[in-house]
Amino acid sequence: MWMIEIPPFVPFFIGGLIALLTSGVLRNFIMVSIPIISALHLWMVPDGIHLQFAFLEYQLQPYRVDKLSLMFGYVFHIAALIAIIYSLHVRDTMQQVAAMLYAGSGLGAVFAGDLLTLFVFWECLAFTSVFLIWARRTQRAQVAGMRYLIIQVLSGVILLAGALFYAAENGTLEFGYIGLDGIAGWLIFIAFGIKCAFPMAHNWLTDAYPEATVTGTVFLSAFTTKVAVYALARAYPGTELLVYIGAAMTCFPIFFAVIENDLRRVLAYSLINQVGFMVVGIGIGTALAINGAVSHAFNDVIFKGLLFMSMGAVLHMTGRINGSDLGGLYKTMPKTTVLCIVGAASISAFPLFSGFVSKSMVMSAAIEEGYDWIWLMLLFASAGVFHHAGIKIPYFAFFAHDSGLKANDPPNNMLVAMGIAAGLCIAIGIYPETLYSLLPYDTGYNPYDATHVLAQTQLLFFSALAFVWLNLRGKYPPELRSTNLDFDWVYRRIFPTVLQASFTSVWKLDKAIRQALLSKLNQGLTFFSNKNNRYSSLLSRNYPAGSMVLWVLVVLATYLFLSFIS
Numbered sequence: 144m145w146m147i148e149i150p151p152f153v154p155f156f157i158g159g160l161i162a163l164l165t166s167g168v169l170r171n172f173i174m175v176s177i178p179i180i181s182a183l184h185l186w187m188v189p190d191g192i193h194l195q196f197a198f199l200e201y202q203l204q205p206y207r208v209d210k211l212s213l214m215f216g217y218v219f220h221i222a223a224l225i226a227i228i229y230s231l232h233v234r235d236t237m238q239q240v241a242a243m244l245y246a247g248s249g250l251g252a253v254f255a256g257d258l259l260t261l262f263v264f265w266e267c268l269a270f271t272s273v274f275l276i277w278a279r280r281t282q283r284a285q286v287a288g289m290r291y292l293i294i295q296v297l298s299g300v301i302l303l304a305g306a307l308f309y310a311a312e313n314g315t316l317e318f319g320y321i322g323l324d325g326i327a328g329w330l331i332f333i334a335f336g337i338k339c340a341f342p343m344a345h346n347w348l349t350d351a352y353p354e355a356t357v358t359g360t361v362f363l364s365a366f367t368t369k370v371a372v373y374a375l376a377r378a379y380p381g382t383e384l385l386v387y388i389g390a391a392m393t394c395f396p397i398f399f400a401v402i403e404n405d406l407r408r409v410l411a412y413s414l415i416n417q418v419g420f421m422v423v424g425i426g427i428g429t430a431l432a433i434n435g436a437v438s439h440a441f442n443d444v445i446f447k448g449l450l451f452m453s454m455g456a457v458l459h460m461t462g463r464i465n466g467s468d469l470g471g472l473y474k475t476m477p478k479t480t481v482l483c484i485v486g487a488a489s490i491s492a493f494p495l496f497s498g499f500v501s502k503s504m505v506m507s508a509a510i511e512e513g514y515d516w517i518w519l520m521l522l523f524a525s526a527g528v529f530h531h532a533g534i535k536i537p538y539f540a541f542f543a544h545d546s547g548l549k550a551n552d553p554p555n556n557m558l559v560a561m562g563i564a565a566g567l568c569i570a571i572g573i574y575p576e577t578l579y580s581l582l583p584y585d586t587g588y589n590p591y592d593a594t595h596v597l598a599q600t601q602l603l604f605f606s607a608l609a610f611v612w613l614n615l616r617g618k619y620p621p622e623l624r625s626t627n628l629d630f631d632w633v634y635r636r637i638f639p640t641v642l643q644a645s646f647t648s649v650w651k652l653d654k655a656i657r658q659a660l661l662s663k664l665n666q667g668l669t670f671f672s673n674k675n676n677r678y679s680s681l682l683s684r685n686y687p688a689g690s691m692v693l694w695v696l697v698v699l700a701t702y703l704f705l706s707f708i709s
Contacts, residue, residue, distance in 0.1 A: 148193055150206040150254060151216060152264070154181045155223070155247030162239045174227050174243065182220035185213070192256060201316045204256025210583040211437065215253040215373045217581065218441045219246065221567070222365035222448060229452055229560035230358035241274035242362050249366035253373050257316040258306035258331075261374070265302055265338075268367055269295030275359030276351050284354040291351035294344075295367075298337040305330030321378040332379065339371035339422065340415045342391050348415060349399075353407040353464075357455035360407060364414060364451050365444045372421045372440050381428025389426055390520045392419025397527030404465045406454050406536055410447065413490065413532040416524060417443045423521065424505040427512050430584035435504030438578055442489070442497040442571060449486035449564035450536060453479055456557050457540055460550035466535070471545035478552045480541045485565040489572070491533030492525060492599055497568045499599060500575035500590045507588070507595070525599075526606040533603075534610050 158177040162170050190213075194206035208216075223246040233239065248267035255261040269292060276288035308327035310316050321328050337344045348368070352360055379385060396412035396419075403409045417439070424436030456479045457472065458464045473480040485496070492498040502525070509518040552558060571578050575590060 148206075149184065150194060150251065151181050151185055151220075152247040152251035152254070154184075155243050155250065159240045159243035159247065162243055163236065166234075166236070170239065171231050174239065175224070175231075177243070178220045178224040178227065178246075182217070182224075185216055185220065195256070198259070201257070201259070201310065203260055203316065204318075205251075205260045206254050207256030208254065210581070211373070211376060212253050214437050214441060214581055214583070215369060216250060218369075218444045219249050219253065219366065222246075222362075222444045225445075225448060225452075225560045225563055226358065226361045226365065228563070229361055229455075229557050231556040232554045233356075233358055235278055235356075237274055238278045238356060238359060241271050241278070242359070245271040245275065245362055245366060249370050252370045256318055258302075258309060258318050259316050261318055262299060262303050262306055265334075265370075266296065266299040268338075268370060269299060272363060272367060275362055276355045278359060279354060279356045281354070287351045287354040291347050294337065294347040298334045301330055301337070302334035305332075305334060318377060320380070323379070323382060323384070332382075335371050335374045335378070336388075338367060339375060340368055340392070340418060341388055342395060345392075345415050349408055349411040352411045352414075353405050357459045360455060361448055361451050364410075364447050368414065368418050369440050369444060372418060372425070372436070375422065376425050376433060376436060380425055380433060382426055385422050385426025386514060386517055387426075389419045389422030389424075390517050390524075392416065392422060393524035394419075394520055394527070397524065397531060400531035401527075401535070404467055406464050406466055406469075406540060407451065407458070409466075409531055409536060410450055410454060413450075413528065414443075414447055416528055417447065417490070419524065420502055420505050420521065423517065424508060427505075427508050427514065429508055429512060431504055431511065431586045431588060432508035434579075434582045434584050434586055434588070435501060435506075435508055438582060439498075439501035439505060441578065442501045442568075445564050445567050445571075446486050446489035446497055449482065449561055449568065450490065450532065452557065452561045452564065453483035453486060454536070454540065456553040456561070457550075459557070460553055461548050463548070466539035466543075469540050469546050469548070470543035471541070472548060472550060473541040475549050476541065476552050478558055479561070480537065482558075482561040482565050483537050483541065485568055487533045487537050489568040491529040491603060493572075493603065494591070494596050494599060495569070495572045497571040499595075500572060500578065503590050503595050503599065504588055522602065526602055526609075529603055529606045530610055534607065 154177050158174060161173050165173065188208050190209050192204050192207045195202055195204045197203070226242065226246075230239070230242065245268065248264045248271055251264035252261055252268065255264060273288050273292045273295070276284050276291060278284075305327050306316060308325070308330060309321065312325055312327055321331055323329055323332060337347075340348045352363055355363055375385065393416050396416045400409045400412035400416070403412065421436040421440050421443075424432040424434075424439070426432075454464060457469065457476070460476065461469070461472075463469060489496040489498045492502045506518060506521050506525075509521060579588065
């Protein structure tokens with residue numbers, strides 16, 4: 144029974160310490176072993192609270208297990224294993240330590256049974272993940288990482304404030320359903336929304352993820368936003384506001400992803416788009432919708448990780464990631480090309496691939512609950528996903544024009560990791576019952592009925608036809624060597640400009656005040672030093688030095704006397 148009491152984050156934290164103290168083959172072996180052993184351990188853990196203690200007047204539950212947390216616990220172990228295998232060629236201690244601590248922090252958050260424990264791991268996610276950005280050691284990565292850290296820490300501060308209000312209002316810190324009934328609910332909702340990349344709070348993701356290391360981005364894509372999705376599913380199921388926020392999240396990234404040149408930034412926008420489907424499902428709140436949101440989070444970790452790994456392989460082997468600089472790589476990187484296409488088919492929700500068996504659940508729930516307009520937005524978003532992630536990513540990276548690059552497929556460990564992810568994408572798509580058996584609710588949903596298959600096939604066919612027509616007519620947005628800003632122009636352009644203008648005005652005012660004071664002081668000194676003035680003898684340059692010392696002593700004695708009597 145002693146093993147049952149070990150929270151899943153503990154082995155990963157220990158693994159981070161071991162990674163710090165070891166190197167080479169031993170370090171790699173231990174890092175690969177930890178997620179396997181921890182996953183086997185988690186598989187044997189029954190539902191319930193496995194660790195709790197009193198803190199002040201509250202019961203803290205650092206380790207609580209149920210079907211919802213188990214779903215995210217399982218996929219986080221899978222993601223950690225795949226990402227670790229993918230990064231075995233890396234000889235960077237900082238990255239490897241940060242990756243283990245980051246994965247452990249994600250696991251700690253999803254098994255937290257109280258808001259204080261959640262806050263601790265919430266902040267651990269921020270402080271460990273930022274090193275995966277800084278590890279790239281470029282100026283852009285340093286700046287983007289600092290912006291990322293500020294926003295993530297801000298989210299944690301808001302969460303802590305909400306938790307304190309919640310404890311005061313309810314007399315408990317238990318992490319369960321919260322809702323939007325009071326200030327505590329709204330503060331916690333905002334904190335979750337920032338980490339979930341809600342519209343206008345999303346730019347930390349599109350700003351920082353493309354600047355992270357090749358392997359760091361794979362870790363980043365798996366944990367932070369999915370922890371936020373889990374938190375929303377735990378605390379705000381059935382909150383209708385989430386339906387509209389999620390619908391907006393599915394649609395607006397499409398427009399930026401289509402015109403974006405950096406293919407990892409395209410995937411960052413696509414990540415927001417996919418999280419939007421999950422948020423809609425949580426907002427609808429029915430058993431089918433929650434199942435759809437959770438299963439899509441599970442699948443997204445795998446197929447989005449596969450796409451980030453394939454683009455990371457391209458960047459690793461060519462040193463380039465802009466669509467305008469790539470093309471023709473299918474000739475020299477055939478394995479990577481095939482694996483990327485599997486990820487593209489999965490995110491596009493092709494039948495027999497993983498995305499189809501989860502995304503269709505959310506769309507079916509929207510129709511069943513009368514959200515017709517939301518369903519149309521999700522339909523539009525599905526077509527957009529196929530354009531920017533299903534077609535654009537593999538087309539501009541591996542086909543399109545011949546860039547003249549002659550890179551080979553990446554190292555074997557990267558191919559193995561991508562192969563595992565691709566195999567899971569296909570297996571889940573063909574045998575969805577295995578995934579469905581792990582979901583919180585048993586709804587008897589069947590994704591492969593004629594309606595779902597025909598509707599999705601028609602959508603994909605006409606979306607592909609539109610891409611071909613636009614491309615042949617030269618109307619598809621070209622890949623330009625530029626960086627597109629959306630809402631982040633506020634803090635990357637407006638804020639610096641406003642702050643610079645404000646500080647310039649303050650400095651001018653400060654200079655004017657100092658000059659005015661110095662002028663008045665000079666006038667006073669001139670007045671007292673004027674020989675024709677009756678006070679000039681006090682400050683005469685011919686005044687004996689001994690007398691000046693005497694006057695200083697008198698002043699000091701007077702000050703001490705006044706201090707003593709007061």
